[in-house]
Amino acid sequence: MPELVFFSGTMDCGKSTLALQIEHNRSARGLAGMIFTRDDRAGEGKLSSRLGLVTDAVEVGDGQDLYAHVVDHLSQGGRVDYVIADEAQFLAPDQIDQLARVVDDLDVDVYAFGITTDFRSKLFPGSQRLVELADRVEVLQVEALCWCGARATHNARTVGGVMVVEGAQVVVGDVAQSPDEIGYEVLCRRHHRRRMTSATARAAALSPDVLPVTAT
Numbered sequence: 033m034p035e036l037v038f039f040s041g042t043m044d045c046g047k048s049t050l051a052l053q054i055e056h057n058r059s060a061r062g063l064a065g066m067i068f069t070r071d072d073r074a075g076e077g078k079l080s081s082r083l084g085l086v087t088d089a090v091e092v093g094d095g096q097d098l099y100a101h102v103v104d105h106l107s108q109g110g111r112v113d114y115v116i117a118d119e120a121q122f123l124a125p126d127q128i129d130q131l132a133r134v135v136d137d138l139d140v141d142v143y144a145f146g147i148t149t150d151f152r153s154k155l156f157p158g159s160q161r162l163v164e165l166a167d168r169v170e171v172l173q174v175e176a177l178c179w180c181g182a183r184a185t186h187n188a189r190t191v192g193g194v195m196v197v198e199g200a201q202v203v204v205g206d207v208a209q210s211p212d213e214i215g216y217e218v219l220c221r222r223h224h225r226r227r228m229t230s231a232t233a234r235a236a237a238l239s240p241d242v243l244p245v246t247a248t
């Protein structure tokens with residue numbers, strides 16, 4: 033049975049790498065994929081991984097009907113054996129419904145990849161719809177780690193290394209940005225709740241308040 037699978041995790045846990053591996057293994061066996069993405073860091077119409085691999089993809093626009101896009105391709109004599117949708121958190125809920133329709137009405141597997149929650153730990157609307165509709169939600173096996181060594185489960189947005197909680201839901205960016213840019217850091221829940229990033233933890237450790245007191 034074809035499936036809608038949602039591969040989810042924090043930023044930087046290997047989702048795009050897995051998407052590219054699925055694409056590689058299937059295309060190596062002569063299968064034809066339709067690859068969708070939206071707002072990848074590498075630029076328009078790209079699906080990229082931090083391991084350096086990149087492939088071309090269809091850049092999804094506002095209001096674009098993904099089911100109609102696949103049907104158009106098929107009706108022009110193209111083949112679609114599977115669909116990959118990266119950065120799926122940026123898709124609209126309607127577009128997730130269209131991907132589910134691709135599975136149900138066209139008998140095509142759809143593999144969607146994305147982060148579940150934003151920097152405020154709120155669900156992205158597209159990810160919420162995926163959780164609601166997917167046949168399976170798969171959490172990636174390679175765990176990203178918080179600075180404390182615990183499994184990272186949350187995405188923090190940072191400015192100058194300090195976690196911020198105000199701002200637009202969508203700001204394309206990366207982990208390990210230069211200090212003056214908006215960046216992201218993955219954290220465990222405990223440190224996300226305490227807004228403690230690696231930089232603020234380091235600063236706290238160096239603060240005289242927490243240095244051992246020596247008798248003079």
Ligand SMILES: Nc1ncnc2c1ncn2[C@@H]1O[C@H](COP(=O)(O)OP(=O)(O)O)[C@@H](O)[C@H]1O
Binds near residue numbers: 043
């Ligand atoms: N230099 C490196 N050597 C080995 N693995 C790396 C290197 N850089 C990144 N990675 C791996 O790539 C993962 C990020 O992959 P990517 O597909 O870009 O993540 P995502 O799409 O989930 O944000 C990291 O968690 C790490 O495992």
Ligand SMILES: Cc1cn([C@H]2C[C@H](O)[C@@H](COP(=O)(O)O)O2)c(=O)[nH]c1=O
Binds near residue numbers: 146147201202204216
């Ligand atoms: C937490 C969060 C992230 N984003 C953006 C930042 C990146 O461009 C992508 C995630 O990409 P990745 O391949 O999973 O690293 O999402 C955002 O716009 N808003 C957020 O709250």
